[in-house]
């Protein structure tokens with residue numbers, strides 16, 4: 001299977017969360033995003049005006065029970081999945097306070 | 105030459121069990137019988153040209169004299185004697201129609217997930233192919249596409265039996281790991297070019313070529329720009345391309361079904377040069393000029409007939 005990044009490849013994601021105060025409108029839960037996107041990019045999208053319109057809440061993302069490390073494309077590759085897959089991303093407030101993030 | 109003959113060097117595509125496919129065909133045909141008949145009778149009005157009542161042309165014998173030809177007739181010492189008009193017989197039209205069905209993974213599993221786009225596409229395939237077969241206006245073929253393009257049913261083969269139908273359904277398992285619409289359009293145009301050459305021997309007929317794409321509409325957005333020149337080429341070759349978006353996310357009343365989202369609402373996120381995310385509606389850059397969104401099979405006959413009607417009046421008016 002070859003998922004080498006031709007720049008501009010997209011993948012469809014579905015956002016879910018268990019936290020009541022940061023639910024997305026039903027119509028905003030599915031989104032096409034760049035396949036090379038990582039936690040930080042996803043977090044920026046969620047915070048943006050057309051999504052949650054929140055002030056820079058850092059988010060972490062659970063995919064299939066574990067935290068997303070690396071890009072979505074790397075996740076797909078590692079699991080033998082194609083770009084046709086609709087990835088369910090559960091977002092949670094990051095446990096790491098944003099001020100500490102620079103030192104990691 | 106047939107470009108789409110199965111390539112010997114490719115691994116064989118997975119096939120659905122024949123009996124399962126036969127069951128599906130029978131079930132779908134029964135379920136869609138009245139829709140097929142409705143589509144067939146609507147298309148009959150659109151696809152078959154009406155009788156012409158005008159007198160025209162220049163012939164040696166005919167029904168009425170063409171007054172404008174009289175003076176040249178006398179001036180030529182009665183040599184230019186094609187001075188009669190006849191009631192014009194409309195040119196018989198024939199059609200080659202390719203149903204192009206999306207076989208990619210995003211279409212979902214047909215049997216276990218009753219709400220998938222794949223199931224809606226196969227039901228639409230059965231309904232539409234039945235309607236076209238009843239019409240007897242020409243040839244009907246089926247292409248499958250995903251990463252590759254394959255011929256599921258040749259234009260030249262009859263589409264009359266349940267067995268033929270089942271053999272088509274067998275080939276759609278929605279396992280392809282990509283949706284290469286650029287490849288599909290390229291191969292469709294080439295396929296029609298070859299098919300036009302082989303049918304030209306029949307002569308005297310006005311051949312129309314129509315591709316109906318049945319898909320969930322999810323194409324990599326970066327391909328949208330690459331599709332435009334191909335769509336222009338298709339138009340220049342007089343191939344009409346209609347994209348039918350299988351959108352099962354709404355019920356017959358147009359209300360959203362739980363857990364699924366309509367392609368109509370689907371957005372895409374990109375990062376601008378300043379690194380800020382920008383969110384657009386996915387369909388805003390969709391390059392197909394003629395497309396329909398079908399939420400429910402019942403919508404399809406009316407929507408397709410309406411689109412073809414307006415297209416025919418456009419091409420005939422120009």
Ligand SMILES: [Mg+2]
Nearest residue numbers: 208210283322
């Ligand atoms: Mg697809």
